[in-house]
Amino acid sequence: xxxxxxxxxxxxxxxxxxxxxxxxxxxxxxxxxxxxxxxxxxxxxxxxxxxxxxxxxxxxxxxxxxxxxxxxxxxxxxxxxxxxxxxxxxxxxxxxxxxxxxxxxxxxxxxx
Amino acid sequence: xxxxxxxxxxxxxxxxxxxxxxxxxxxxxxxxxxxxxxxxxxxxxxxxxxxxxxxxxxxxxxxxxxxxxxxxxxxxxxxxxxxxxxxxxxxxxxxxxxxxxxxxxxxxxx
Numbered sequence: 001x002x003x004x005x006x007x008x009x010x011x012x013x014x015x016x017x018x019x020x021x022x023x024x025x026x027x028x029x030x031x032x033x034x035x036x037x038x039x040x041x042x043x044x045x046x047x048x049x050x051x052x053x054x055x056x057x058x059x060x061x062x063x064x065x066x067x068x069x070x071x072x073x074x075x076x077x078x079x080x081x082x083x084x085x086x087x088x089x090x091x092x093x094x095x096x097x098x099x100x101x102x103x104x105x106x107x108x109x110x111x112x
Numbered sequence: 113x114x115x116x117x118x119x120x121x122x123x124x125x126x127x128x129x130x131x132x133x134x135x136x137x138x139x140x141x142x143x144x145x146x147x148x149x150x151x152x153x154x155x156x157x158x159x160x161x162x163x164x165x166x167x168x169x170x171x172x173x174x175x176x177x178x179x180x181x182x183x184x185x186x187x188x189x190x191x192x193x194x195x196x197x198x199x200x201x202x203x204x205x206x207x208x209x210x211x212x213x214x215x216x217x218x219x220x221x222x
Contacts, residue, residue: 103155
């Protein structure tokens with residue numbers, strides 16, 4: 001069984017440019033999460049979806065970040081415009097029920 | 113607001129030794145306490161987890177000790193191996209709302 005798939009693995013963009021990350025969760029996992037992990041820190045939740053509904057987006061900087069989960073499966077996280085401080089690893093995870101998240105390998109974003 | 117505090121930030125252990133990482137949480141509503149292991153360039157992977165109705169859980173060389181009254185839990189890695197060198201994160205969650213500690217970078221020297 002394939003795990004959580006994220007793309008791209010790496011992205012380098014200039015500040016003020018837009019960027020998008022894609023996530024394909026494990027089949028059947030109804031809950032999907034986007035986390036941001038700064039260097040040397042633990043993951044911090046950006047948004048959580050239950051099926052196609054965003055149930056917790058309180059930590060998502062809504063002025064520049066947006067996310068969607070079409071048909072309750074794949075999800076896209078977008079930043080527009082990117083700032084230098086957005087450089088981080090963006091992790092997607094999925095779960096079935098309340099235990100045991102499965103994380104993808106992440107997208108490492110560098111804003112220059 | 114950091115809801116899960118983890119220590120130490122880094123840890124160096126000799127091969128065969130015991131690695132101990134500690135975490136403390138604030139929200140008594142948390143009911144699931146996992147530990148994740150992360151290798152460079154990879155996402156965190158679930159290592160072992162515990163619920164507050166037990167005080168200890170052991171899986172192979174990995175043990176979680178849980179102290180509900182103190183709101184603390186710890187990971188013990190027995191007979192530490194160089195392959196255990198990674199970053200370890202504790203976490204606490206309730207109803208799919210999971211909060212992570214800042215991580216501990218473990219180095220096991222051969």
